[in-house]
Amino acid sequence: MYKGREGQWAFFLHRLSGVAILLYLILHTVSIGSTMLGAEVYSAVHKIYELMPFRLGLIGVAGAVAYHAFNGLRIVVMDFTDWGVKYQRQLWYASLVFAALFMLLTLYANLPRLFPSVFTYTTIWGQ
């Protein structure tokens, strides 16, 4: 349809992020839902949340969620308005920017958790 252009990338990334989010949602439901099986089971499962690769992966998940969310809104706008179709390219760049901002916010919040000796603030509001 729009081979190789922005629309193709938007579509491909939407599908890719969608599958990634679904996989994480399954993992997340099982890990948080394991509280049902008792505190010990939950804390055994939850230990992986502290591992560096998992913490880094979660920042990626946040980015994928944000991209899927903002590009999803772009799809809805394209489906129901004429200007959405007309400016779909600009809207895609806008959703990329918003997704990147959300991911940067997540990264900023996670820096002290990743490198406690370098970053000393505990919340995104400072302090």
Added chain:
Amino acid sequence: MIMAIKARSFKDAKAQAKSNPELVWWVFMRLSGTALVLLTLFHLFKNHIAVDEASWDYEQIASSYAGWWNKLYLFALLTLGLLHGGNGIRYVIDDFTTKKPATRFWIKSTVYTIIGSVLIFGMLALIVDLPVPGVDCVYPKGADPAATNRGVPDC
């Protein structure tokens, strides 16, 4: 003055839909998707950006599940998310995997079984009342709650 038809792609979707359920799913994806944008981004902000995700121990989850609004919020996230994701993966399987009907049947059966099981597991986890430490159960005798294994109480 002629009123422009705004829902021009809904018309397209209607024309393209091979069956009525297919059109219902098309509408569902847009409605649930819009709701999920707000639900998910706020959920992420509240539980991962504002608070360290790894800090969510059993005690915190048990006390947060005690609130009905929180339960309702998570119930909406769980059901809408898995239905939206389940239908989305169906599109992906249809577009990107084998065209052989028998193989596709097995791929879809497996995926739907996993998603269905997770949905039931998640719903049960929200419905079952978790004992809240300090309210419904106690910490091991003489143990400092903060010093125990990630605050695991004797529940």
